[in-house]
Amino acid sequence: MSFASTTNQVQGPAIHVQGLEKSYKQLQVLRGVDFEVARGSIFALLGSNGAGKTTVVRILATLLRADTGTARVNGFDVAKQAAGVRESISLTGQFAAVDGILNGRENLVLVARLRHLKDPGAIADDLLARFSLTEAGTRRVATYSGGMRRRLDIAMSLIGNPSVIFLDEPTAGLDPEARIEVWQAVKKLAEGGTTVLLTTQYLDEAEQLADRIAILHQGRIIVNGTLAELKALLPPAQAEYVEKQPSLEDVFFAVVGEAGEDDPNGDTDKGSQDRLTMSTKK
Template identity: 80%
Template sequence: MTTDQVQLPAIRVQGLEKSFKDLPVLRGVDFDVARGSIFALLGSNGAGKTTVVKILSTLLEADAGTAGVNGFDVATQAADVRESISLTGQFAAVDEILSGRENLVLVARLRHVADPGRIADDLLERFSLTDAAARKVSTYSGGMRRRLDIAMSLIGDPPVIFLDEPTTGLDPQARLEVWQAVEELAEHGTTVLLTTQYLEEAEQLADRIAILHEGRIIVNGTLAELEQLLPPATVEYVEKRPTLEDVFLAVVGADGKDGDAGNDAVPARKSRGQR
């Protein structure tokens, strides 16, 4: 990578437009993603989040505007972009007949990575899947499959990873497992672009959050910056009832073991900006 590429944002999007027949989906989207950060693209269903990811991963051509990933233009340097990224879609792309380790070894061989067995073992340990390495993926829970899917996407050490609604359909415990895996990606220096429709997910994970609405980015900033858009808070005494997720995690435990339902509350997770 050249010095100029290192100095550029990991992802740069300017004036991106895309329509499907007479339906405009993207109407001039602009944002940058800093290297080694988690950027959440938040929006409701149909807002255009997946369309943005498809354009950035060279699966779809934009009608107008420019986009660059890892210093490469997605339109004119598509091969270089594909070598720089990994894409994890909304559903885990794992082979259920194979074991977890066999899935990883297979992908490592397809990508011509040296010593695929060692790579597989390292990733199994990193994502806390070593004990289940020899089991068929058909026996894995939803969270384990998602973690394996993300682990597979890391083979070859891509500097940029796209996670398109990675926790869709997962239960609260599995979602927490995936959140931990995503946080570890950024800690290892990987740039993550995360699309989600879950407000709490963006709040917990992202360094910066952009809201995509009707084809445009309407706000973009850190959680603290976005909170400044609201009127000043007033102090009131409110009796806070536990959420259903609090009850669930208190009963089963965040690690899947029996929790202590007698506790008054479950400790709240801190967002990345509060750590």
């Protein structure tokens, strides 16, 4: 899903979210979400299935209205200035939206034509080169590997040069090699100045890609910071022979477990506390 670009004249953060709440009947999905994303950075929204990550993305992409709270993307209010938001963004969902009958170049040319852009062939060739797909450009997409299809999907979402791109679980279901291919593509986006908001449930993915990481748990952001800041939340490891510094996984299970102690349903993740104890006591 792609949208045409808009000239980036706005100062301040690329994304600003404050007090977002969203419920579906009796199910409260978001309970007051706050965060900011700096321009040209990769921001990872990390959480388990059902944490509310996709709901946040759908609100920011103007596909869903929040019950309360405010959000601005590229300076545009998502509720009051939806057209401006859509001109600034691109959204890549959890499944690659590519046509398997067409070849890679034809997929890109088709989207460029739908966007009424000049010289769609040149646009397609440039994106194939950027995502290392030139040699595969004349092959039917049905013959592509999972990683190649995902890279093509991201390339299609960049047609029109959006300022902000949302990647919702971009490596879900991919094998390790394909995941690394997608990671490299995402890093290139940020290097080119594109702001990336990435949702993921994979701890290593957030650790590899993100400039800042926010952990979304039970509808709330419970921690938000750089990888170094999150690791600093845990005491340094004490080992007689081998020192083990806390990983992002240790941080995730520690903060989620602590939040779970306040859960009215009493779903405290004791296993996470055990893992924390094991990781810090050698």
